[in-house]
Amino acid sequence: MEKPIMIQADHVYMKFSLSSEKFDSFKEYVIKSIKKQVSYDEFWALKDVSFELRKGDALGLIGLNGSGKSTMLKTIAGVLKPTKGSVTVNGSIAPLIELGAGFDMDLTARENVFLNGALLGYSRKQMQEYYDDIVEFSELKDFMDVPVKNFSSGMVSRLAFAIATIGTPDILIVDEVLSVGDFRFQEKCEQRIQKMMNGETTILFVSHNINQVEKLCNKIVWLEKGVVKAFGDAKEIAEEYRNS
């Protein structure tokens, strides 16, 4: 029996408006925009993107810089609303986008664990249960009472990854985060993602590392200038991408 559909992207279009003029000051911009003298260039970051993912699928999004990968993830995470088309998501999402974006840099790591937990919808009691696992996974035991502003970017990512992957979300969105942190930690993150996949979590993964995508994913969407160039079996498309 086929597994249930978790994500359905249906003819998704995303338009950004880019101001084509330069302004010397904000005042000039406001005056011109009131007078409707500001012209905008339309830019379509996604054009007619469709695909569906079933429970337990791991999708790699690949493509050159600016091809629309992050924009696609953001529409699935609900951060952006498609200009046209629709994205249907069935289940809870743990978004690992812009890791650490939910941190208050003046607070300690410990305080941020509870703050982020609340943002992810967990109670304080649940976070207390997860706390030791977060500390152990992030390997930051000696730094939990240090303000996060004193952390290196790798340490921030480790803490954010450990928090975002607690529990068993239905859908895990991973945007480039595995390229942060050292090699050994990346492997640890890969293992955790693989474990979640075995636990039937559906994964969406953006990376420029095609070997990593091939290793982790069973499906690939290859975007080119906002259009789906290919969607299907990860091994076949990875091979095609490497030869392109």
Ligand SMILES: Nc1ncnc2c1ncn2[C@@H]1O[C@H](COP(=O)(O)OP(=O)(O)OP(=O)(O)O)[C@@H](O)[C@H]1O
């Ligand atoms: N908020 C925005 N406003 C205007 N343009 C945007 C916005 N966000 C993205 N874009 C544009 O949309 C296009 C796709 O961007 P996106 O970040 O999705 O690409 P990407 O494939 O993730 O690229 P990269 O590999 O560099 O991370 C780019 O040309 C980018 O400049």
